[in-house]
Amino acid sequence: xxxxxxxxxxxxxxxxxxxxxxxxxxxxxxxxxxxxxxxxxxxxxxxxxxxxxxxxxxxxxxxxxxxxxxxxxxxxxxxxxxxxxxxxxxxxxxxxxxxxxxxxxxxxxxxxxxxxxxxxxxxxxxxxxxxxxxxxxxxxxxxxxxxxxxxxxxxxxxxxxxxxxxxxxxxxxxxxxxxxxxxxxxxxxxxxxxxxxxxxxxxxxxxxxxxxxxxxxxxxxxxxxxxxxxxxxxxxxxxxxxxxxxxxxxxxxxxxxxxxxxxxxxxxxxxxxxxxxxxxxxxxxxxxxxxxxxxxxxxxxxxxxxxxxxxxxxxxxxxxxxxxxxxxxxxxxxxxxxxxxxxxxxxxxxxxxxxxxxxxxxxxxxxxxxxxxxxxxxxxxxxxxxxxxxxxxxxxxxxxxxxxxx
Amino acid sequence: xxxxxxxxxxxxxxxxxxxxxxxxxxxxxxxxxxxxxxxxxxxxxxxxxxxxxxxxxxxxxxxxxxxxxxxxxxxxxxxxxxxxxxxxxxxxxxxxxxxxxxxxxxxx
Ligand code: HEM
Ligand code: FES
Numbered sequence: 001x002x003x004x005x006x007x008x009x010x011x012x013x014x015x016x017x018x019x020x021x022x023x024x025x026x027x028x029x030x031x032x033x034x035x036x037x038x039x040x041x042x043x044x045x046x047x048x049x050x051x052x053x054x055x056x057x058x059x060x061x062x063x064x065x066x067x068x069x070x071x072x073x074x075x076x077x078x079x080x081x082x083x084x085x086x087x088x089x090x091x092x093x094x095x096x097x098x099x100x101x102x103x104x105x106x107x108x109x110x111x112x113x114x115x116x117x118x119x120x121x122x123x124x125x126x127x128x129x130x131x132x133x134x135x136x137x138x139x140x141x142x143x144x145x146x147x148x149x150x151x152x153x154x155x156x157x158x159x160x161x162x163x164x165x166x167x168x169x170x171x172x173x174x175x176x177x178x179x180x181x182x183x184x185x186x187x188x189x190x191x192x193x194x195x196x197x198x199x200x201x202x203x204x205x206x207x208x209x210x211x212x213x214x215x216x217x218x219x220x221x222x223x224x225x226x227x228x229x230x231x232x233x234x235x236x237x238x239x240x241x242x243x244x245x246x247x248x249x250x251x252x253x254x255x256x257x258x259x260x261x262x263x264x265x266x267x268x269x270x271x272x273x274x275x276x277x278x279x280x281x282x283x284x285x286x287x288x289x290x291x292x293x294x295x296x297x298x299x300x301x302x303x304x305x306x307x308x309x310x311x312x313x314x315x316x317x318x319x320x321x322x323x324x325x326x327x328x329x330x331x332x333x334x335x336x337x338x339x340x341x342x343x344x345x346x347x348x349x350x351x352x353x354x355x356x357x358x359x360x361x362x363x364x365x366x367x368x369x370x371x372x373x374x375x376x377x378x379x380x381x382x383x384x385x386x387x388x389x390x391x392x393x394x395x396x397x398x399x400x401x402x403x404x405x406x
Numbered sequence: 407x408x409x410x411x412x413x414x415x416x417x418x419x420x421x422x423x424x425x426x427x428x429x430x431x432x433x434x435x436x437x438x439x440x441x442x443x444x445x446x447x448x449x450x451x452x453x454x455x456x457x458x459x460x461x462x463x464x465x466x467x468x469x470x471x472x473x474x475x476x477x478x479x480x481x482x483x484x485x486x487x488x489x490x491x492x493x494x495x496x497x498x499x500x501x502x503x504x505x506x507x508x509x510x511x512x513x514x
Binding site (some may be wrong): 093096099103106338344349 | 434437447448449474
């Protein structure tokens, strides 16, 4: 780092440390201070910059030649040893090549036919709890639904879903206040990649490549469009990205609609508002709070030059609550109709699975409204995930009026 | 793959000639070249319509027709016309050489 000694940015109070567990309870007042007082923020301990206003987040996401994804979109200096390159850790032209191979099947129109299997899966998961009046909506439902769907799309044996989810949890784990890679990150990575490698070799040995995502990726490799590491990296990322965040989205709207009960009452009267509730949750309390970039060249922002080679945090959910961009941004309004939020990022790396996540979120909510419309949260026994990037619950116990079996 | 040159007409009328690699989309090429009015918010999964462009009739007819999903998105836009396309659904090919692409600058 070659920031001049007198640079005022070095004297900023250290109010934003995304690795500190204490921040995760309610980061939003901190984001507001960042937006108002330190629109370009510098964290001395972990040596990164942060942007928090909507316009600045957009600037960074759009300027992909200056703000590169580089080796990873984390703020950590190192990547997990043994991990492979994946789409999110690539820049054009490699990124473009990988994205084009999969983009078509993730368009809303091509995801829509999954509605039935998502709904069936959701009903099957909720049914055993309907008569009991209690459920841990994360552990019993939200953690299982997206994993079941992405595993079905990849052709993973349903019996292995819990094991895969354990590994993806291991991969994203960090200790309180620390951004160091820990042992479970490495073993989780090794296990997940090893699992997919075995799956691929098994299919090749049987001479049945298959038509699911794994099969398609094998075919792309055979056509020379991907190398083997890229095939594994793709599966690795899909397993992680398609899982954690959607789980947290379901938990976050469960909380938001309980907190904003008048909105839930409107939903009960008119479940067609469910898509809007999902969208508003992505804006106001989106699972992906922040993503990192790295500067490929110096960049001038708010009167300061961010040097080349700096890590930059893009605080998406802060941009989503920016009063410079949204009216009354801290109020949950499911008919707001804003689809320009940054809950899925924006630009070239914008979430590939957004249409699937929206579908899963909407159906999960519809089925919860059908089964347990009066859910109540036992706040004292909730537990949060601790991650610099993803916000949401790991345990969210609910009680509701039991339903007798139909 | 070779480069194809064509022109974007930005919402304020200013024209910008670009060279882009075949196989990229009109949305990506716009982002690569800093074209105003194309945000590409959803990254090309056809769900934001912030990549709305109008083509010349001749070019429009030459390209494959929009898919059902794209056509539905376009129909919902206030400012759509008979040659509207979502830039992320148009691949750059020889057919675009010398073309003039009008950017409509639709917001999300
Ligand atoms: C509510 C659920 C989800 C949220 C909030 C979410 C959020 C995001 C965000 C913010 C990004 C952009 C990261 C960046 O620019 O640095 C992203 C990228 C990505 N997401 Fe999601 N995601 C969700 C669900 C999914 C699902 C279900 C899948 C797959 C089935 C998925 C696959 C991906 C992939 C592959 C990328 C990388 C795209 C690229 O680099 O081009 N996501 N996601
Ligand atoms: S970039 Fe979103 S629809 Fe084209």
